[in-house]
Amino acid sequence: MKRALVYLDPAAVTDSLDLVDVASRMYGPDGCAIYGLCVGASEEAGHGVVDHLIRVDDDRIARHDIVNITNCIEELQDEYRFDAILVPATTFGRMLAPRAAMRLHVGLVADVTAVRCREDRIELVRPAFSGRMLASIVNRGRVPVMMSVRQNVFTHEPRHTRETRIVDFVPQRVRNSGVRLVERQKKTEAIDIRGSDVLVAGGGGVLRHFGRLEALAEELHGMVAASRRVVDSGVAPRHIQVGQSGKTVSPRLYIALGISGSIQHVVGLKKAEYVISVNSNRHAPICSLSDIVVEGDAREFIERMVERIGRGGPVPPDSRDTIHNLRNDGGTA
Amino acid sequence: MVKPVPDVESFVYDYERNVLVRDGVHEVLNPEDATALAIALEIKKASPETVIETVTTAPRGVVPHLEDLVRRGVDRATLISDPWFVGSDTYVTSRILARAVEDIPHDVVFSGTHTTDGGTSHVPPQLAEASSIAQMSNILDIDIATLTKECATVDVDGEDAVLRFEIDLPAVLSFQYAPRRKLPYISYEDLNRDVGDRIRIVTNDDLGFDRAEVGLEGSLTQVARVEVKRLERKDTLFVRNDDAGIEAVYRFLMHKGFLPS
Numbered sequence: 001m002k003r004a005l006v007y008l009d010p011a012a013v014t015d016s017l018d019l020v021d022v023a024s025r026m027y028g029p030d031g032c033a034i035y036g037l038c039v040g041a042s043e044e045a046g047h048g049v050v051d052h053l054i055r056v057d058d059d060r061i062a063r064h065d066i067v068n069i070t071n072c073i074e075e076l077q078d079e080y081r082f083d084a085i086l087v088p089a090t091t092f093g094r095m096l097a098p099r100a101a102m103r104l105h106v107g108l109v110a111d112v113t114a115v116r117c118r119e120d121r122i123e124l125v126r127p128a129f130s131g132r133m134l135a136s137i138v139n140r141g142r143v144p145v146m147m148s149v150r151q152n153v154f155t156h157e158p159r160h161t162r163e164t165r166i167v168d169f170v171p172q173r174v175r176n177s178g179v180r181l182v183e184r185q186k187k188t189e190a191i192d193i194r195g196s197d198v199l200v201a202g203g204g205g206v207l208r209h210f211g212r213l214e215a216l217a218e219e220l221h222g223m224v225a226a227s228r229r230v231v232d233s234g235v236a237p238r239h240i241q242v243g244q245s246g247k248t249v250s251p252r253l254y255i256a257l258g259i260s261g262s263i264q265h266v267v268g269l270k271k272a273e274y275v276i277s278v279n280s281n282r283h284a285p286i287c288s289l290s291d292i293v294v295e296g297d298a299r300e301f302i303e304r305m306v307e308r309i310g311r312g313g314p315v316p317p318d319s320r321d322t323i324h325n326l327r328n329d330g331g332t333a
Numbered sequence: 334m335v336k337p338v339p340d341v342e343s344f345v346y347d348y349e350r351n352v353l354v355r356d357g358v359h360e361v362l363n364p365e366d367a368t369a370l371a372i373a374l375e376i377k378k379a380s381p382e383t384v385i386e387t388v389t390t391a392p393r394g395v396v397p398h399l400e401d402l403v404r405r406g407v408d409r410a411t412l413i414s415d416p417w418f419v420g421s422d423t424y425v426t427s428r429i430l431a432r433a434v435e436d437i438p439h440d441v442v443f444s445g446t447h448t449t450d451g452g453t454s455h456v457p458p459q460l461a462e463a464s465s466i467a468q469m470s471n472i473l474d475i476d477i478a479t480l481t482k483e484c485a486t487v488d489v490d491g492e493d494a495v496l497r498f499e500i501d502l503p504a505v506l507s508f509q510y511a512p513r514r515k516l517p518y519i520s521y522e523d524l525n526r527d528v529g530d531r532i533r534i535v536t537n538d539d540l541g542f543d544r545a546e547v548g549l550e551g552s553l554t555q556v557a558r559v560e561v562k563r564l565e566r567k568d569t570l571f572v573r574n575d576d577a578g579i580e581a582v583y584r585f586l587m588h589k590g591f592l593p594s
Contacts, residue, residue, distance in 0.1 A: 011493055066468070092492075095470050098459045099461070102463060108424070111453070112454070129449070136558050139554055140553050178467045179469070179501070180498060180500075183496070188497065219548075232512050234513070252589075274589060275567075276582060282571060291569065296578075308579050310578075
C-alpha cells in the first residue's frame, strides 16, 4: 500500500482535498493511504476523505509559517516515508512545495494539470511558456514524488467514505522563522468566478468600458471575468483573471468581449461548454474556439445585447431564417 | 535576481498546423523581475547609499541585457554561466544561485514571483531554503519608508485576503507584476556608456560543483517530452454586430437555456 501526504491549505481546504483524485490516478483508487496535513484550522473538512488526518495545533506555528511547516513535513517524512507529497498550487502552497522539496532533496513538478502512468513510471504534465506548451516531467528515481497541483483541474468524487483517524502531531523542530503577520485585510470582493455558470469576460478591446460588462453579466445571472491585459492595466482585480496566471474556469457559457484569445488565456478555459466571442478581428485566435463570433465592437454589442434581453420575447420567425442562412457563409452575410 | 525570457506574447499559434510559431521571438526581462528591480531602484533613489547588484543564471549572450540594466542604475551585475550548468532544473539552479549569492554581500534578495518561460515559481523559495532564510512570494508592495537592514514590511496577495507581514532580513522577497512600476529610461548620455567593468562572470571554477551535481545529470526532474497544447477548432457561426447578429446570439442563449423562453 502506497502512502500519499496531501497538504490541506487552510485558505483552500476543498481544493486541497481534490488532490486525493491525483493520488488515486497514480496508485489506483484503493492503492494508497491518504494522509492529510492540516496546520492550525479547518480539520473537519478532511473527515471521511482522508485515512489519517495529521493535525498540527502549535502556537509557535502560524498557517503562513512556511519554514516551520517545512520542518513538519520533514519530520513526517522521516516517520511515515510517504511515496508522494501533494500540495495545492495556492499562494502559500506554491511557496511551501519548493521549500519542502529542497529540504527533502527531491524533484518537484509545479502546477500539475494531468497525470499519466506509462510503463511503471509516472509522468506529470504541466504547462510551460505561460501555458503555450505542455511539458511531461518525470521524477528521477527518488521518493517521495512531489508536486504542486493546479487548482480546479482535478475533482475528487469519493466512491466511499474513508474512516478517518486523527493524529495530533507535535513537531520537534520549531524555530523562529522571522515572518510575522501584522494585518489581514479580507478581500471585499470574495466572489469566486470559478463557481459561475456564465462568465462575461473582457480583454484589451473593452479596456476603457470594462465597467459595462456588469450589465450584461447581470442579465445572464453571471459574473464578470477579465484577461491578464485588463488586470495588468489595473482596471480589474486579479482574482477575476482567467488564464494561465489566473484562474481555470469551466462555465457553461463564456462570453469573450474584446479578448484575442492568447494561449495563456485559453488554457484557463478548461471546459467552457459554449463560447461566444465578440471581436473586431475575425481572425483572432479565440474565434476558432467559439460557437458564435460576433464581428464588431464589443462595447456596442454589450449595449445592444442588454437592450435585446431587456426587451425579451421570442425570436421573430423571419430572423430565424436569416440566422440559418448565416451559418458557415464565411461571415459575409 | 533577474532573468531574460523569450517574449511569450509574441508566440503565435498556427491552428492549421497545430504548432507554436516562435520565429523571431526576442528576449525581454521577465516582467516580474523588472518590477522587483524597479522597486530596488526606488529604494536607491530614497537612500542613495543603497547598492544594487543583479544576479542571473543564463548563457553569455545575455550580457547586453545586463549592460542595459547597469545603464538604468544598477551598480553591478553578476552573470553565472558555465557549460556544465546547461539543463539544470530548479533544484540545481537554486543551489548554484545560493552558492553564488553567498559571495555577494547583501541585506535582502529581490526577485519576481514567477517567470513567463518556466513559470514554476520554484527558484525564490528554493534559494531561500538553500540559504536558510525566509521567503515571501506575491508581494504587492513594500513599505520603503519603514524599510531597514533588519526588517521589511510587505503586503502579500493571499487567496482571500491581502496580508501584511513583517519579515526579518536577510530574506528573499518576490514581487508580483506591477505595471505602474517601470524601469527608468536610459539617459541619452548613458546610451553607449561602457559598463563592461560592472559585469562579473561567475563560472563553475568559482563555485566548485562536481560534474554530477549540476546540469541534466544533477537534476532531480527530467522533461520527458514537450508538446504544443492542442486547441480544437469549433464549427463556428460568424455574425455581424447588427440586428440579425444580435438576434442570432439571443436565440442561441435562449435555446441553450441561458434565457427564459
